[in-house]
Amino acid sequence: MPDIVTDLSAPQAPAFRPSSPASVDAARAGYDAWRRARLASVAAPTGNLALVETRWLAPDDQTTAEDALAGRPATVTATELTRRDLETGEPERGIRLWDADSPAIRAFETIDAFPFDPEWVVEAEFHPVAADRTVPFEHLRDNGLTRDLVVPGDITFRLDGVDHTLSAFDDDGTLLLVFADATNGAEGDDGTYASGRFLFVQRDGDRVVLDFNRAFVPPCGFSDQYNCPLPPRNNRFAVPVLAGEKRVVLRSGGAR
Numbered sequence: 001m002p003d004i005v006t007d008l009s010a011p012q013a014p015a016f017r018p019s020s021p022a023s024v025d026a027a028r029a030g031y032d033a034w035r036r037a038r039l040a041s042v043a044a045p046t047g048n049l050a051l052v053e054t055r056w057l058a059p060d061d062q063t064t065a066e067d068a069l070a071g072r073p074a075t076v077t078a079t080e081l082t083r084r085d086l087e088t089g090e091p092e093r094g095i096r097l098w099d100a101d102s103p104a105i106r107a108f109e110t111i112d113a114f115p116f117d118p119e120w121v122v123e124a125e126f127h128p129v130a131a132d133r134t135v136p137f138e139h140l141r142d143n144g145l146t147r148d149l150v151v152p153g154d155i156t157f158r159l160d161g162v163d164h165t166l167s168a169f170d171d172d173g174t175l176l177l178v179f180a181d182a183t184n185g186a187e188g189d190d191g192t193y194a195s196g197r198f199l200f201v202q203r204d205g206d207r208v209v210l211d212f213n214r215a216f217v218p219p220c221g222f223s224d225q226y227n228c229p230l231p232p233r234n235n236r237f238a239v240p241v242l243a244g245e246k247r248v249v250l251r252s253g254g255a256r
Contacts, residue, residue, distance in 0.1 A: 020123065027121045031214070038111065042108070042111070047105075047222075048222035048226075049223065050100055050105060051223040053225055054227075055068070055094060063095065065080050065095055072097070075099050075100040076097055077097070078096065079095070080093065080096075081093075081096060112248075112249050113245045117242065124156060124157035124166075125156050125157065126154070129153050132150075133152075136148055137229040138232075140228045140229075150170045152170055152175070155175075159237070164237075168201050176200055177199040178218075178229050178235060179215075179236065180195075180231040180237070181237040181241040182241075183240045190242060192245070193221045193245075195218065195220065195230060199211075199216070200214070212243040213244055215244025217247065
């Protein structure tokens with residue numbers, strides 16, 4: 001995959017192709033409801049803040065989700081998940097424990113975010129590719145190894161005279177963009193979550209809308225029990241994306 005952007009220094013003002021008034025109006029109309037839904041979902045009984053343990057089982061371990069609840073308080077829920085072992089290639093089974101009364105939920109105050117900005121509603125083009133094409137994504141807890149994720153097409157647009165080709169992978173039928181920009185890990189009011197942010201892509205045929213006002217902190221920004229994909233090189237912007245969520249804010253005064 002070509003490295004479209006290699007220099008993350010010297011932030012400049014964005015210069016996207018103008019979005020249609022209809023796209024901007026639709027984005028603005030749904031923004032407040034999206035924010036309310038986000039704040040409610042992360043603090044739900046199985047929301048991002050509730051995840052307290054992810055346990056990967058040995059091949060011969062027959063522990064069930066019900067077994068994992070033994071001795072746990074009534075606020076805890078157990079679910080099962082699978083992944084591919086990166087060394088053996090074999091399926092690996094895991095159990096997650098969610099606590100509706102977790103310390104993170106009790107400390108949660110809000111998710112800091114930039115004000116809605118119509119300039120960050122971006123129209124782009126979608127170019128389908130072969131159904132079996134995958135792109136290697138490094139994940140936060142895979143020690144530099146990569147997992148191949150299905151990327152059904154390229155998203156292209158021009159920013160500050162630079163042509164960008166983004167890779168959004170298929171997340172249960174929805175395009176999910178994992179991106180980085182000059183705000184990640186920065187100090188001050190414009191700093192965002194250090195490892196990058198996520199964005200669900202709205203697609204209509206060969207047209208897509210990237211509403212960066214709905215860029216969000218990935219699950220690993222709420223619990224260290226997640227293993228989030230990291231932005232590939234071509235999904236990294238040289239300019240600061242001053243839109244969307246910034247960081248998780250806790251009542252103790254801390255931020256993640």
